[in-house]
Amino acid sequence: MEKRIALEKRGRADDQITELILDNCRSTAIEGLTDSFTALEVLSLINVGLVSLKSFPKLPNLRKLELSDNRISNGLNNLTGSPKLTHLNLSGNRIKEFEELKPLKEFENLEVLDLFNNEITTTEEYRDKIFALIPSLKYLDGFDKDDAEAPSDEEDEVNGGGEEEDEDDNACFSINGIEFDLGELARFELKLKQKRQTSTNSNQSEFVNGLDSKFSQLEIRKEDISNADMADAKDDIDLLYEEIKKKNDDQQPTVVEHSEKPSLGSLLLMFLSLLAFINQICFALRNQQLTKS
Numbered sequence: 001m002e003k004r005i006a007l008e009k010r011g012r013a014d015d016q017i018t019e020l021i022l023d024n025c026r027s028t029a030i031e032g033l034t035d036s037f038t039a040l041e042v043l044s045l046i047n048v049g050l051v052s053l054k055s056f057p058k059l060p061n062l063r064k065l066e067l068s069d070n071r072i073s074n075g076l077n078n079l080t081g082s083p084k085l086t087h088l089n090l091s092g093n094r095i096k097e098f099e100e101l102k103p104l105k106e107f108e109n110l111e112v113l114d115l116f117n118n119e120i121t122t123t124e125e126y127r128d129k130i131f132a133l134i135p136s137l138k139y140l141d142g143f144d145k146d147d148a149e150a151p152s153d154e155e156d157e158v159n160g161g162g163e164e165e166d167e168d169d170n171a172c173f174s175i176n177g178i179e180f181d182l183g184e185l186a187r188f189e190l191k192l193k194q195k196r197q198t199s200t201n202s203n204q205s206e207f208v209n210g211l212d213s214k215f216s217q218l219e220i221r222k223e224d225i226s227n228a229d230m231a232d233a234k235d236d237i238d239l240l241y242e243e244i245k246k247k248n249d250d251q252q253p254t255v256v257e258h259s260e261k262p263s264l265g266s267l268l269l270m271f272l273s274l275l276a277f278i279n280q281i282c283f284a285l286r287n288q289q290l291t292k293s
Contacts, residue, residue, distance in 0.1 A: 001022060001025050001026075001027040001030070001031045001032050001033070001048070002031055002032030004022050004025040005020065005022065005032045005033060006032075008020055008021065008022065014034070014036035014037050014038075015036060015037070015038045015039050016039060017037055017039060017040055018039050018040060018041045018042070019040070019041065019042040019043075020033075020037070020040060020042070020043050020044070021044045022043075022044060022045050022048065023044055023045070023046040023047060023048070023066075024046070024047050024048065025048055026048060026049050027048055027049060027050065028049055028050060028051050028052070029050065029051070029052050029054065029055055030050070030052075030053065030054070030055040030056050030057070031055070033055075033056075033057050034057050035057045035058045035059075035081075037057065037059060038059075038060060038061065039061055040059050040061060040062055041061050041062060041063045041064065042062075042063065042064045043059070043062060043064070043065050043066070044065075044066040045065075045066060045067055045070070046066050046067075046068050046069055046070075047068075047069040047070070048070055049070060049071065050067065050070040050071065050072055051070070051071045051072065051073075052072070052075055053067075053072060053075040053076065053078040053079065054075060054078060055078075056078040056079060056081070057081065058081030058082070059081065059082045060081070060082065060083070060084065061084060062082040062084060062085055063084055063085060063086050063087065064085075064086065064087040065079070065082070065085060065087065065088050065089070066089045067088070067089060067090050067093070068089045068090065068091040068092045068093070068114070069091070069092040069093075070092070070093055071093065071094055072090065072093040072094065072095065073093065073094040073095055073096065073100065074095075074100045076100060076101065076103040076104060077103040079103070079107075080103060080106050080107075083106075083107065083108070083109070084109055085107050085109060085110055086109050086110060086111045086112065087110075087111070087112040088104075088107075088110060088112070088113050088114070089113075089114040090113070090114060090115050090118065091114045091115060091116040091117050091118070091141075092116070092117045092118075093117075093118055094118065094119070095115065095118040095119065095120050096118070096119040096120055097120065098120060098123065098126075098129060100120075101115075101120070101130065101133065102133065104133065104134055105133050105134055107134065107136070108136055109136060110134055110136055110137060111136060111137060111138045111139065112137075112138065112139045112150070113130070113134065113137055113139070113140050113141075114140075114141055114142070115130075115140070115141060116141045116142075121141070127140055127141075127145075131145055138150075
């Protein structure tokens with residue numbers, strides 16, 4: 001594990017590391033990871049072979065800890081030196097007793113806990129007990145108290161992308177030589193939504209949310225809108241396409257048309273005709289000399 005840590009650091013100081021991925025590095029205990037990693041926020045120790053957390057360091061800024069697919073059965077009290085922990089994955093370990101999870105009640109910020117594929121998940125009233133133990137917990141094994149599924153990482157990025165989404169708004173892509181500005185398409189999508197919301201037709205449905213920040217494709221659920229809405233949407237999109245195409249055409253420099261260049265076949269035909277003409281002249285001159293002689 002120490003060699004793997006040194007490799008992942010890439011020459012940086014311990015207090016400059018914010019993320020360490022040490023998956024599959026094979027060790028039964030924590031080695032080489034010390035309290036000096038004060039800036040560490042994400043630590044992954046998947047499938048390492050850990051049987052103990054005895055030497056787990058104090059990591060004051062740690063938010064996400066991956067410990068899945070190890071052989072841990074106890075010792076979670078060694079994690080209390082990381083009070084900011086919000087995500088803890090212990091799936092695929094050997095936790096059997098509810099008693100071994102009681103140290104987790106000290107984590108006031110813990111929101112996501114995964115204990116899937118531990119023997120404790122088969123005990124009676126398992127979920128109710130865990131949610132009662134950790135008041136801050138929102139999702140246990142991928143579901144909340146009401147069995148609603150937790151959002152995926154991709155959905156979190158879309159909903160909380162913030163600055164990254166703002167940067168993508170300035171990006172462009174091209175279809176059939178026509179450039180589309182993502183920010184312009186996003187504003188157009190908002191305009192269409194507002195148009196649907198102000199309509200008096202109760203059967204109208206809104207456009208599907210989510211102009212993808214990477215691919216930016218407007219999608220309309222045909223089964224959710226009437227034929228009239230489909231025609232209206234088509235007209236709006238066609239209008240946008242024509243406006244952008246006209247804008248691109250106006251910005252393109254004027255191209256001076258040139259006459260077509262003769263093809264190779266035409267040049268060859270002209271050359272053969274010239275040879276035939278020269279041959280006829282030579283033949284006529286020869287006949288004249290024969291006649292005089």
